[in-house]
Amino acid sequence: MKKKTSLKDIAQKVGVSTALVSYVLNNKKEGRISKQIAEKIRATAIELNYKTNQIARSLKTNKTYTIGLVVADIANAFSSTLARIIEDEAEKNNYTVLFGSSDENAQKSEKLINVLLDRQVDGLIIAPVEDTASQIVQLQENEVPFVLIDRYFPDMKTNYVAMDNYKAAHAAVSHLINGGNKRIGLVTFKTTIFNIVERKRGYVTALKEYKTSAKRSWIREVSIQNAQEEVREAIDQLLSLSEPVDAILFSSNLLSTYALKYLNTLPVKVPDQLNIVTIDQSDASDTFYAPLTYIRQPLLEMGQLATKILLESISKNNKITQVNLEPELVVGKSTSKV
């Protein structure tokens, strides 16, 4: 790369100190500098195509104006949509985003967080992975500003922004029951991550309230690593029970997408023979022949709030902000029984 022009180059050319150049270009103590000199400095900066070296500035000011973002997988629609919202919100405040994918893997998460901290990010937005409470505690001990997003640890006092996942699943099941469904299956992940746990709790509780306590055979938990295949098996099992389910709640966008691909190969018809609801949606649930009824994730609020809370936390205050956003049920064609 070509040698870049520095403050020193400008200072030499104009015949002043680098300090003065810095003051002028940063519009500081403007009053004290003669208009003439100031103009000359500005002109020379443009002429030499000067660009601030943010690395040098950061070293001095101890601020990088960089946010570290840790998502499960940037290739997943949920993560990438959130990333885009955070990018926009950060950009408004002159922040840039460094990102990384944890793959729901605690080791990767730890490595990633360390890399981001080495790079002196001013703070972190994290969708925390299973078994990473200790990593979060570390951040607290080091007083690193951070906000958890989508998931959190219920017994830890941290900033977070998430949807109320209990309510989400509860609303989904209520909708299915009100639609006349009697046997409602759940396809979810086998994990202790809080958002998923809450979704299961919402499902079980809702069924109980309607006096249709969930049968064990209605709940299928698939592994994150082998989800596609296990979703297929889960569907096969739920539909081949002696009393097959008449509806299925999928606890995530990823799961319902796999399901739809499989359902397209089966004779069963949605919604006539099977009702479907998904928590979190994507284009893939919209292009299905019976666009899915879903629980809308408030991604815009989630991303914007998380960024705002993080920036506040960076700039000063020590107060903890915890936000549980309301889920919203959006009725599609996958639950309108004939």
Place this chain on the structure above:
Amino acid sequence: MKKKTSLKDIAQKVGVSTALVSYVLNNKKEGRISKQIAEKIRATAIELNYKTNQIARSLKTNKTYTIGLVVADIANAFSSTLARIIEDEAEKNNYTVLFGSSDENAQKSEKLINVLLDRQVDGLIIAPVEDTASQIVQLQENEVPFVLIDRYFPDMKTNYVAMDNYKAAHAAVSHLINGGNKRIGLVTFKTTIFNIVERKRGYVTALKEYKTSAKRSWIREVSIQNAQEEVREAIDQLLSLSEPVDAILFSSNLLSTYALKYLNTLPVKVPDQLNIVTIDQSDASDTFYAPLTYIRQPLLEMGQLATKILLESISKNNKITQVNLEPELVVGKSTSKV
């Protein structure tokens, strides 16, 4: 944030110079340092939880081990999948990725590139936007290492990795014609971006070769800003011609996704009454009742090659590498006419 421990802190505690600490922790000139001291330094570093300040190191070494990635929109499946591949490839080489979305907007692109350069990224991977040739020339003049991805400027001598989009569209049309289709529409973007231009050229040329020269009314170009609505209009028009088309080629994943949502509301049946091919696919084209025939983008090769070429370009050589990857036709159910 808590005060972090620096080399100085370790040096003081051990009673040596910061230079020595630096040598030990970086495993440099190991031979010359007594094992005892080295061990003590290492132990103290762990004890004090030392972490390298990459900002300080970068200022000194003039390397940040950061790649700047400029995509059209990180929320789009094409961009986010590519981002994930680049992230993984970068990580293998201890690089981290700063990203930003240009929204197909030349001004945003310029601002973004400048922000990334201010942050001293070692190089850039860019999916360049319409009318940004001058920005690319700037990079060349400043000898900034960069690789264009997905799109490029055919008359500029730059690194790039892209699919051969001419061949892609040509293969798609050939497939449709061989399947017995006579009137093949094209829904594409109104833009001068090279990849899209090439797709149109491939479409037109293929039709000519089969002596079915494209009628003007078969080609619908939608604006990027208002794509969803204009895709609907385009489909309406193509299907209501006095001689309606019997097949449509969509020149991007975004366009076909909008199309599928709309087609689900229409009586026309795929593939019996209408064949469809899309260039670039996603989950959304797979969950459609007739999973689409598509031209596969070689995203893995694209992302990995782009990263490799960039890293080589950063580390030394000045040779220009230009890669046109082969498209691959994947036959789905949207073109198997009865």
Place this chain on the structure above:
DNA sequence: CTGAAAGCGCTTACAG
């Protein structure tokens, strides 16, 4: 009003 000087936390050529 103006600018020299110190210092952010590192790395490394160089002197002893």
Place this chain on the structure above:
DNA sequence: CTGAAAGCGCTTACAG
């Protein structure tokens, strides 16, 4: 073999 010293490119408290 060892470590002091210089310097990366900035910012800003401080002295004049």
